[in-house]
Amino acid sequence: MKKKLKIVKDSRPSRVEAERAVKTLIEYIGEDAEREGVRETPQRVVKAFDEYFHGYGLDAAEILSKTFREVGDYGGPVLVKNIKVQSRCEHHLAPFIGHAHIAYVPDGRVVGLSKLSRLVDAYASRMQTQERLTEEVANALEKYLKPKGVAVMIEAEHFCMKLRGVGEDHALTVTTRFGGIYKKDRAARESFLKLTAGGS
Ligand SMILES: [Zn+2]
DSSP: OHHHHHHHHHTSOOHHHHHHHHHHHHHHTTOOTTSHHHHTHHHHHHHHHHHHTGGGGOOHHHHTOOEEOOOTTOOSOEEEEEEEEEEEETTTOOEEEEEEEEEEEOSSOEEOHHHHHHHHHHHHSSEEOHHHHHHHHHHHHHHHHOOSEEEEEEEEEEHHHHHSTTOOSSOOEEEEEEEEHHHHOHHHHHHHHHHHTTOO
């Protein structure tokens, strides 16, 4: 079985093939792919793709592997607001950009605060939907941190909505996912929503 997986990985197109595909798109729209300003665009686009989609090489388990037990007497939630979200919709590869607000109530274990942004980045830097991104961030925190509760809210603008079709310029898509005490306890949920209101 492992061998099979390896073959799938090896069947990824080469960098040169990816650059050729971009050149095909440039020619498809009717551009001259050989003119000076455009000649090196395929290489630049593939390099940009490496940046946009670097999340495939990142592992949530590794990001959240180092936890700390010493939280003193603090028993409240840990909330990090306005974590940058830069992702690409899986339907059009158009960017969706916004912020994530993440809260969790530790059950004895906390994680470095920067790890929350790294976690968002790892899942956002893939072909995504906002709904799945919200779910994946919450699931990873539940799985690896085992908190008493977790709340994730993402607010984002989708460029495929802004630029295409309906041309909806200021629409903000908001997704939320509540787990543990945030799901069971209405007061905890309301507190999170109050703290994140007007957060971005
Ligand atoms: Zn889209």
